[in-house]
Amino acid sequence: MLRADNLTFVHGGAPKPTPGVVSPNTTDNRSGSACQALPGVQGVSLSVERGSVVGLLGPNGSGKTTLLRLLAGMLEPASGTVSLDGRPIAKMDARARARRIAVVPQETHLAFDYTVLEIALMGRYPHLGVFELEGPRDVQIARDALAATGTSALERRLFATLSGGEKQRVVIASALAQQADILLLDEPTASLDVGYQFEIANLLGRLNKARGLTIVVATHDLNFAAGLCQSLVLVSEGRVVNAGPTNDTLTSLNIQALYGVVADVYPHHAAGHLTVVPLRKVNRD
Amino acid sequence: MTRADRGSGFGIRDSGGPLAATALLVALCLPAPAIAMAQPSQPPPRRIVSLVPSVTETLFAMGAGSRVAAVSSYDNFPPDVEALPRVGALFDPDVERILSLRPDLVIVYGSQTDLIARLGRASVPLYVYRHGSLADVTTGIRDLGARIGMADAARTLAATVDTAFADIRARLKGASRPRTMLVIGREPGSLRAINVSGGFGFLHDLLDLAGGANVFGDVKRESMLVSTETVLARKPDVIIELHYSEPPLPEALTRDRATWQQLPGVPAVKAGRVYLLYGGELVVPGPRVVLTAQTFARALHPDLMPWGR
């Protein structure tokens, strides 16, 4: 129900002019993005079914993060549309969109000393009026979100004092407090150790099964994707090179094409899902 | 009624206002007065370069004007200096230019240590001017005269100054001393950044000579910033304000003077005794201090002082 049709996006703010088509101006909210020679994303189409867990796989700089932000509506594409249940998200009010789609960024750096509960409560922003303060119901929802990610005990702690895994779970709780039905995560396990990787994977799996949360996760951790995602979208140099159920898409051939790495892919009976064992690097042409 | 016109009504033109005022400021930061010693064994200098406007004025007043080869950028009194070459000023003396004029005496400020060192290396004779109190003005005239071999002329000039001072004192003998606030700076059009003369220094001495009692005489500083509250609390009977340039148009002057109406409770404002004085000579501690003293005295005791000389 989340669809992307023929998305194109160029970094640096100046859209590539398409003759005859009026393209909306791109607004790059990120500071300091360098103008890249390659387009961020080109002609990408994909669709995400309700209640599914989709992984976006691709090497660094392949456009995964850009694609994720386009799906979230944080970037305006130079051409193409992203639509939610048939409605283009560009036409949605930002807060209405935030009530449907929540994003968990790769890292969260705080400038000030917010507590865990304050962070969780920030997820309630899309639901509150302009001058409205959070009420007991909002606090309860935030607390439930913390409970769902197992971070209730940390409620009064300062966010900056938490460990990496704890921080990530709190940020996920904040996204859950938005009560969105779609969760987009950007490299959620990038800076976490294997223990935390399991925690996050389990958490996301639980959220998907228990609440029917639709999850799209951009990652380059192949085993994490293999364990969590039902279907994969392989992205390289801004284009979709392959998409489909995990078992069909995660093959040695595709991995070699994507990463230039020869790997052995086989179902691991103890893990219960496909496992990837990288063997050696091949020179990419 | 202002005395503004009187201040410059003697054909006295604006003289090195900016630099003289700078000199005053610099001098105010220097410690006790120490005038350079005369060196009578040397032949009298005939090519004098003067960086100090008050000394330039003294030289001309003594009759040594023909011996002045160059002056500072800010000199403009007497009119004769217009034709002379300029060699910079307190902060930017042009050493090359000075040396190229082959002077046999250069008059410098005590704070121009770099210049002094360089001229010393070039073996150029120096006269180091240091600012002091009012008494040092006449002492300085005499010292300078001895240095350039015109001791008699200097003595005569100094005597003129002393006589004029004595004359003022005589006229004002026994008169009451109005409590006066001597304002040496203020933001135009408002009463902010009021800078007054404290109970110390050359301007305070002039005020004292002219028969006024400095309301800030108890504060031993040459200058200080005061708030409007302090002005209200000290209740001066007379306010004298100094400006170091030409007087503005009468309307502007009246408007500026009217700024003091913001403090109607000050006795000086109530009595209308707010005097704005204009003229470059107001900050030059040279022979024209006589004029300044007379202007002050006229403001403070209009009934005891004549209009003209």
Add this chain to the structure above:
Amino acid sequence: MIDGGALAGATVRRRLLVWVPIFGAVAFLAIIGAPLIGTTPIRLDRVFDRSLPFADNVDAQIFFIARLPRALAGALVGATLAAAGVVFQALLRNPLATPFTLGVSAGSALGAMLAITFRLHLSFWGVSAVTAASFIGSIGAVAIVYALARARHRGFSTNVLLLAGVTLNSFFSALILFVQYLADSSEAMRTMRWLMGDLDVAGFGPIVASLPLCAAALVAFAWLPRALNLLSLDADAAASRGVNVLRVQRVAFFSASMATGAAVSLGGPIGFIGIIVPHLVRLIVGADHRVVLPASALFGAAFLVACDVLARTAMAPVEVPVGIITALIGGPFFLWLLVRQR
């Protein structure tokens, strides 16, 4: 503080209800108390004695002309600088940002220097030439910085903003030094004086003239805090929660810059308020901007009024410029803040 403590549990509503009245009371007491303190003893009964004509009532004049406008100006400038400091710190995502980081006060200072040195005479509405010129200077600086920040992106880059502001600060500081060099001694004295801060407005004119702008800034500051919470996390995090990041950044930048410009034009560039007060307040009330912003404004007002009382009584009858007092208090405090960083 390792633990948010009991405070963290309290909701925003409760914190607002506790702290805003407390800081409000402090500010109120400071404003009405300051005119009563001073080296010249005055009597309240004489101040309000109507039978005496105003022109003869020195006590009333000291109270209503010398002290009360100073207290009000101090409150206005202190509140504005503290609030602007909070907004800039959130906008730039940096607790070390001050209202002067982006060059507004340098523009203001340049305007004031030019007015003083070249003796401009353009006063209007009871506002002196220096005040007017310094405000125009601040507008110029804001325009330049904004244009630079937009030049690279169609959007609004806080990094570029910071660079532009710092560059402008250096450039304008050089210009200011140059103008000071050109000035003669009395002007140089006045420029130095202006740079050190002066709240002795001696009348209500300048305060009234600043009010419209400060009121406008106040409205913006009422709308901003929640968005600032989100913005200070991350622009992306804010956007994904429905914040119109560009609009918030623009409103924050312009309102805080213009408010700073007005405050600096009124009292000169009084430093440290925009950074000490927000930090102190955060230590007490937590990081939520909905509490920090109003509390900082109120505390900033009280703080500056207190500093100004100190400025005019510490070395009486000599005035110590209020900027020196805030620096003497702020400098050591700031060092202590840096040292205690975890």
